[in-house]
Amino acid sequence: MTAPPDRSPDWPQVALHVVTGKGGTGKSTVAAALALALATTGKNVLLCEVEGRQGIAKMFDVDPLPYEERRIAKGAPDEQGRSGQVNALHIDPESALLEYLAMYYKLGRAGKALDRFGVIDFATTVAPGVRDVLLTGKVYEAVNRPRGGRKGNQVVYDAVVLDAPPTGRIGQFLGVNSELAGLAKVGPVRNQADSIMSLLRSPRTAVHLVTILEEMPVQETSDGIAELRAAGLPVGGIVVNLVRPQALSTSALAMVRDDEVAPASITSDLKRAKVDVDAALVASLVDEGRDHAVRRQLEDEQRALVAAEGVPTYELPRLSGGIDRGALLELAQLLRHQGFG
Amino acid sequence: MRPPVLDIDALLDDPGTGIIVCCGSGGVGKTTTSAALALRAAERGRKVVVLTIDPARRLAQAMGIEALDNTPRPVTGIRPMVEEGAQRLSGDQGSLDAMMLDMKRTFDEVVESGASPEKAKQILENPFYIALSSSFAGTQEYMAMEKLGQLHRDAARDGTYDLIVVDTPPSRSALDFLDAPERLAGFLDGRLIKLLLAPARGPARLMTAGFSLITGALTKVLGGQMLRDVQTFVTALDTLFGGFRQRAEKTFALLQADGTAFVVVAAPEPDALREAAYFVDRLTDDDMPLAGLVVNRASPSARTDLSAEEAIAAADRLRAMDSSSLTAGLLQLHADRVRIIEREQRLRDRFAASHPHVPTAVVPAMASDVHDLDGLREVGVRLADQG
Numbered sequence: 001m002t003a004p005p006d007r008s009p010d011w012p013q014v015a016l017h018v019v020t021g022k023g024g025t026g027k028s029t030v031a032a033a034l035a036l037a038l039a040t041t042g043k044n045v046l047l048c049e050v051e052g053r054q055g056i057a058k059m060f061d062v063d064p065l066p067y068e069e070r071r072i073a074k075g076a077p078d079e080q081g082r083s084g085q086v087n088a089l090h091i092d093p094e095s096a097l098l099e100y101l102a103m104y105y106k107l108g109r110a111g112k113a114l115d116r117f118g119v120i121d122f123a124t125t126v127a128p129g130v131r132d133v134l135l136t137g138k139v140y141e142a143v144n145r146p147r148g149g150r151k152g153n154q155v156v157y158d159a160v161v162l163d164a165p166p167t168g169r170i171g172q173f174l175g176v177n178s179e180l181a182g183l184a185k186v187g188p189v190r191n192q193a194d195s196i197m198s199l200l201r202s203p204r205t206a207v208h209l210v211t212i213l214e215e216m217p218v219q220e221t222s223d224g225i226a227e228l229r230a231a232g233l234p235v236g237g238i239v240v241n242l243v244r245p246q247a248l249s250t251s252a253l254a255m256v257r258d259d260e261v262a263p264a265s266i267t268s269d270l271k272r273a274k275v276d277v278d279a280a281l282v283a284s285l286v287d288e289g290r291d292h293a294v295r296r297q298l299e300d301e302q303r304a305l306v307a308a309e310g311v312p313t314y315e316l317p318r319l320s321g322g323i324d325r326g327a328l329l330e331l332a333q334l335l336r337h338q339g340f341g
Numbered sequence: 342m343r344p345p346v347l348d349i350d351a352l353l354d355d356p357g358t359g360i361i362v363c364c365g366s367g368g369v370g371k372t373t374t375s376a377a378l379a380l381r382a383a384e385r386g387r388k389v390v391v392l393t394i395d396p397a398r399r400l401a402q403a404m405g406i407e408a409l410d411n412t413p414r415p416v417t418g419i420r421p422m423v424e425e426g427a428q429r430l431s432g433d434q435g436s437l438d439a440m441m442l443d444m445k446r447t448f449d450e451v452v453e454s455g456a457s458p459e460k461a462k463q464i465l466e467n468p469f470y471i472a473l474s475s476s477f478a479g480t481q482e483y484m485a486m487e488k489l490g491q492l493h494r495d496a497a498r499d500g501t502y503d504l505i506v507v508d509t510p511p512s513r514s515a516l517d518f519l520d521a522p523e524r525l526a527g528f529l530d531g532r533l534i535k536l537l538l539a540p541a542r543g544p545a546r547l548m549t550a551g552f553s554l555i556t557g558a559l560t561k562v563l564g565g566q567m568l569r570d571v572q573t574f575v576t577a578l579d580t581l582f583g584g585f586r587q588r589a590e591k592t593f594a595l596l597q598a599d600g601t602a603f604v605v606v607a608a609p610e611p612d613a614l615r616e617a618a619y620f621v622d623r624l625t626d627d628d629m630p631l632a633g634l635v636v637n638r639a640s641p642s643a644r645t646d647l648s649a650e651e652a653i654a655a656a657d658r659l660r661a662m663d664s665s666s667l668t669a670g671l672l673q674l675h676a677d678r679v680r681i682i683e684r685e686q687r688l689r690d691r692f693a694a695s696h697p698h699v700p701t702a703v704v705p706a707m708a709s710d711v712h713d714l715d716g717l718r719e720v721g722v723r724l725a726d727q728g
């Protein structure tokens with residue numbers, strides 16, 4: 001099968017793709033697939049995680065990531081077989097704080113004293129909210145790297161994909177700098193917080209929401225979109241993940257659901273296919289088919305609600321074999337063919 | 342190898358079980374599990390209160406707790422079980438109250454009960470306090486434990502409840518509350534707090550060389566105004582810290598005691614089970630009483646033993662004759678279902694191999710979301726029925 005030509009990309013202006021979603025929807029998988037989809041010919045993409053789970057390392061089957069940008073995969077190849085590069089970064093608050101202090105302040109001996117006094121530990125563990133400030137700060141740095149900047153060895157990225165906290169917490173996470181700006185009326189912290197907020201609220205950022213076609217996640221997606229809009233944060237697309245296989249046509253689904261399938265015809269089909277058949281097997285297959293058809297109907301109801309949000313949507317199948325490198329590339333191709341890029 | 346079975350009814354019926362804490366990563370059905378456990382316990386004769394963090398709207402409505410007022414409210418529609426064994430605890434009928442955690446309200450109450458009215462007013466109006474209590478990550482975990490401690494004290498005093506079921510915030514940091522007492526102690530005994538309190542306490546003898554070095558650095562990074570605001574805030578809170586720490590230590594001891602049972606909730610997915618393993622290890626390290634693992638959302642079992650490979654081969658043969666064959670579609674769906682079941686089984690086996698002594702209950706997925714008491718009751722039946 002030849003791949004259909006890629007649609008023109010939906011997000012050419014976006015430098016920062018934030019990926020959120022309810023727990024259990026496969027948010028991290030989708031973030032990784034988006035990064036692979038964005039890494040077209042000659043492009044460099046950074047995939048960041050901030051929740052300390054080493055999910056990227058596990059998905060790509062590599063050693064746990066340090067606080068350092070690592071080459072992790074080639075992007076999904078285009079028709080000519082060419083692709084770009086995906087790097088990954090595991091951001092932990094403590095390293096981000098130390099790096100931030102070293103980068104912007106020449107503290108010298110005082111820097112060490114901060115650590116001895118427990119300031120670093122306090123800031124990254126006890127003080128609520130500070131973690132989020134540090135995590136978003138590092139992402140901001142990676143997005144805003146000047147081409148040919150101070151450090152020659154630093155990669156400049158065409159896009160950064162952030163595997164962000166779940167939908168229930170995303171407004172708080174992305175809004176933490178505006179809280180901070182309210183506390184620091186002047187000074188360096190205020191300036192940094194303002195710069196981060198203006199990036200996050202600009203068209204250079206898109207917050208994508210991952211959902212599955214079930215009631216609670218779809219409701220949460222809708223609530224999340226409303227919250228993001230109210231906070232002035234740019235809503236991107238909705239990625240519908242883990243979609244059930246489309247093995248039956250619409251008419252077949254209706255027949256199965258309404259018990260209009262003749263067991264005799266299934267029996268004769270199975271015989272033709274050289275399956276050792278009895279009535280129990282036929283009844284089981286029809287029962288399983290009915291379970292499936294009922295769930296597909298529920299999915300369709302939720303799909304209509306997703307469409308009503310009026311933002312670009314993408315669908316990814318549930319892969320029965322689970323997620324590995326190959327599966328991620330497959331998902332990335334599917335995203336690109338649906339116009340993600 | 343099969344792990345031991347988690348006997349939910351034995352856990353709920355044991356009068357020694359006073360607190361059940363449900364923890365696990367987000368999206369695994371933790372809130373639903375907490376509510377289902379609480380309902381089942383109540384219908385088996387216990388006097389239960391369930392503390393939820395962020396229930397789905399319709400579930401909250403069904404339980405009558407959509408108004409967020411930080412007070413337990415009775416749930417109507419409890420149907421005492423008549424089966425053998427239930428209600429053997431007492432002649433009394435069970436009851437169920439439910440509440441949703443209001444993080445800010447809980448924090449405000451801590452301030453109001455711990456400080457003089459003028460001081461409390463000063464704190465409640467402080468911009469740092471407002472940000473801290475309403476919008477910062479991490480506060481929820483502390484407040485959930487604060488509320489648990491409160492409920493437990495009230496229940497012990499008034500005999501209102503004999504079982505408290507707690508849902509925990511949906512993040513890895515859900516277990517951060519285990520560290521809270523130690524962290525607070527480290528902070529309060531540390532030098533940073535002395536530095537922050539120095540201006541209020543005045544004596545210049547505190548201003549050693551190290552102190553001025555730090556103050557200089559902090560001023561440079563935070564700016565003078567912000568550092569002063571932080572100092573004002575910490576000074577205002579100073580009187581509360583002791584009480585807060587004391588209660589955190591008490592809650593920690595309470596969680597470690599025999600009357601508590603931790604239930605780790607997961608789904609048969611690699612991420613959720615990995616998180617569950619992390620929770621189990623963490624609880625074990627801290628000597629916390631682990632009751633077992635609940636694996637939610639398990640795929641329904643296949644109804645025939647036709648293998649995935651046979652089904653796919655047969656589907657291919659049929660499609661070669663008729664590309665729109667319905668039977669081929671059914672075979673393909675069966676193969677997909679079998680593969681998913683096999684994968685889930687492998688993941689569970691892997692967990693069991695590394696944690697062989699953790700009692701486990703597997704709960705098949707419901708066809709649709711749970712948003713009423715009947716749904717919760719059905720989850721309860723599935724939790725208890727481990728065939």
